[in-house]
Amino acid sequence: MISSGFFNREPKRAVCANCGKPYREGDRHCRFCGKEMGKPRYVFEPTACVYGPPPIKRNHTCKACGYSWDTYSMIDDERWCPECGGAAPAVGNPDACDLDDIHKAID
Numbered sequence: 001m002i003s004s005g006f007f008n009r010e011p012k013r014a015v016c017a018n019c020g021k022p023y024r025e026g027d028r029h030c031r032f033c034g035k036e037m038g039k040p041r042y043v044f045e046p047t048a049c050v051y052g053p054p055p056i057k058r059n060h061t062c063k064a065c066g067y068s069w070d071t072y073s074m075i076d077d078e079r080w081c082p083e084c085g086g087a088a089p090a091v092g093n094p095d096a097c098d099l100d101d102i103h104k105a106i107d
Contacts, residue, residue, distance in 0.1 A: 014040035027082035034080035034087075060088045 014023035021032035023040035030037055055072040062068070064086030071078055081088045 013043055013045040015043055017041045021077075024082065029080055029082055029085035031078040031080055031082050031088075034085050036085065062086050062088045 014025075015021060016023055016030040016033060016035070017038055017040060018035040019030060019033035020041070020043070021030065023037070024031065027037055029035065053074065055074055056076070058071045058076050060069055060071065060078060060081075062081035062084060065081060065084040067081050067083040069082065079088060080086070
């Protein structure tokens with residue numbers, strides 16, 4: 001018998017109300033769209049099994065305020081500082097970082 005919680009479709013994941021990307025408690029600005037964080041929106045997140053290579057660790061440092069954080073994912077689409085909302089260096093984005101930043105991130 002399947003438990004009643006199996007089909008529970010209540011919202012489970014907090015996301016940015018502006019762009020729908022993951023909401024991180026404590027961030028002042030969204031890491032994905034740069035907008036000031038307000039109250040999150042909640043969405044249903046079905047369970048999924050994901051296969052593939054392991055995530056890659058990358059470090060971001062905001063050139064405006066100096067805040068630094070790490071990401072652990074295959075696709076790094078965090079482009080904005082969670083503290084000040086300024087553009088943060090990102091691998092492969094020449095508008096946000098210089099070639100030295102790209103080489104440091106790859107190494």
